[in-house]
Amino acid sequence: MRTDTTSLLQRLGQRDFRYREFYDAFADMELWPIFEALLADERVVGKPMSLLAKKEAALPVEEGRRAAAPPIVPPAPSPPQDAGLFTRYADPMPAPERPGEDLRGFLKNLSSRNQGG
Amino acid sequence: MPLLLCHSPKGGVGTSFIAAQLAILLAQRGHEVTALDFTYQDALKLYFGLLPAQRLPDMASHSGEATVVSGVELLSAHELGRDPAFARRLAEQGGASFAGERIYIADVAAGDRDTKDLLFPHALLHICPLHPRPGSLAALPMVQPGTPTIELEKTVFVLNHLDDTHRFSRHSHVFLRELVGDRLIGTVRRDEAVNEAAAMFEPISRFAPTSVALADLARLAVAVEQRAGLARAAETEA
Numbered sequence: 001m002r003t004d005t006t007s008l009l010q011r012l013g014q015r016d017f018r019y020r021e022f023y024d025a026f027a028d029m030e031l032w033p034i035f036e037a038l039l040a041d042e043r044v045v046g047k048p049m050s051l052l053a054k055k056e057a058a059l060p061v062e063e064g065r066r067a068a069a070p071p072i073v074p075p076a077p078s079p080p081q082d083a084g085l086f087t088r089y090a091d092p093m094p095a096p097e098r099p100g101e102d103l104r105g106f107l108k109n110l111s112s113r114n115q116g117g
Numbered sequence: 118m119p120l121l122l123c124h125s126p127k128g129g130v131g132t133s134f135i136a137a138q139l140a141i142l143l144a145q146r147g148h149e150v151t152a153l154d155f156t157y158q159d160a161l162k163l164y165f166g167l168l169p170a171q172r173l174p175d176m177a178s179h180s181g182e183a184t185v186v187s188g189v190e191l192l193s194a195h196e197l198g199r200d201p202a203f204a205r206r207l208a209e210q211g212g213a214s215f216a217g218e219r220i221y222i223a224d225v226a227a228g229d230r231d232t233k234d235l236l237f238p239h240a241l242l243h244i245c246p247l248h249p250r251p252g253s254l255a256a257l258p259m260v261q262p263g264t265p266t267i268e269l270e271k272t273v274f275v276l277n278h279l280d281d282t283h284r285f286s287r288h289s290h291v292f293l294r295e296l297v298g299d300r301l302i303g304t305v306r307r308d309e310a311v312n313e314a315a316a317m318f319e320p321i322s323r324f325a326p327t328s329v330a331l332a333d334l335a336r337l338a339v340a341v342e343q344r345a346g347l348a349r350a351a352e353t354e355a
Contacts, residue, residue: 022282022287032285034251042265043258043262043265043266044258044266044267044296
């Protein structure tokens with residue numbers, strides 16, 4: 001049992017209660033048709049890359065282009081001191097550093113998993 | 118100082134609630150904040166504990182005493198959003214329209230695209246609340262027509278009413294995190310205490326100080342502050 005749960009039980013003067021943590025690993029996520037529709041919508045994800053653009057994107061990054069790299073994303077803000085008991089439950093999921101970069105891979109993974117049963 | 122524009126392409130997702138709570142929490146963090154209600158519904162004040170019959174001073178003709186609640190100046194801007202002179206002034210003054218130290222938080226109704234389009238170029242940050250519901254997600258292509266949603270530089274998203282006990286809610290969270298990355302700057306869990314506090318005309322912090330939503334909102338305010346560069350500004354002033 002997690003320490004914050006134990007602490008809550010102590011405060012409530014109880015020894016146990018029905019406890020369940022709701023969490024889905026990425027691999028367990030379903031490709032709901034609405035997600036698929038959004039990932040196929042150019043108004044959401046932009047136009048698909050051409051073959052040439054894909055090859056360019058796959059080339060090693062040159063020194064000169066390194067300078068134009070996107071700024072480092074600042075670390076996620078630490079929770080306020082008074083956030084209390086539920087703070088751990090709200091820990092943000094790790095975010096991809098470059099939104100959209102792995103989007104098609106994301107779709108491909110979900111599609112192949114759903115096709116596979 | 119900046120304009121923070123709160124607008125979602127789908128109504129009923131808690132835009133006024135998010136705008137009000139951000140205003141209150143940023144004021145608590147030491148900023149001077151004005152909340153502008155551009156909506157016809159005039160519901161922003163409810164989250165400050167004001168009664169439906171209480172009228173906010175109109176921004177267009179405001180010159181008398183200010184209505185200040187929880188450290189936030191409250192103004193109605195519904196008429197102003199329809200005033201051609203206001204649009205002209207915005208166009209003429211450009212970035213200077215919201216100059217100064219004060220943070221302006223605009224609450225704009227989902228269907229009022231004219232006001233949203235009017236304010237968007239002047240906003241430092243566009244905060245787009247969403248619900249983990251198909252109706253809200255289906256509006257993602259309409260966040261800023263003409264620009265793919267994942268390429269919107271100054272738009273950040275807040276997933277409101279998140280409920281981890283519901284499968285689609287959890288999956289929507291994972292999906293949005295993958296789709297927009299770190300531009301999903303916060304989640305606010307569903308908590309009936311939010312409704313009850315509004316019904317009691319009380320701030321959540323007093324009505325339900327242990328509300329999970331309150332803790333999430335506090336994290337969101339910090340994230341907005343950092344994203345908009347307000348933390349640096351506050352430190353400089355200090």
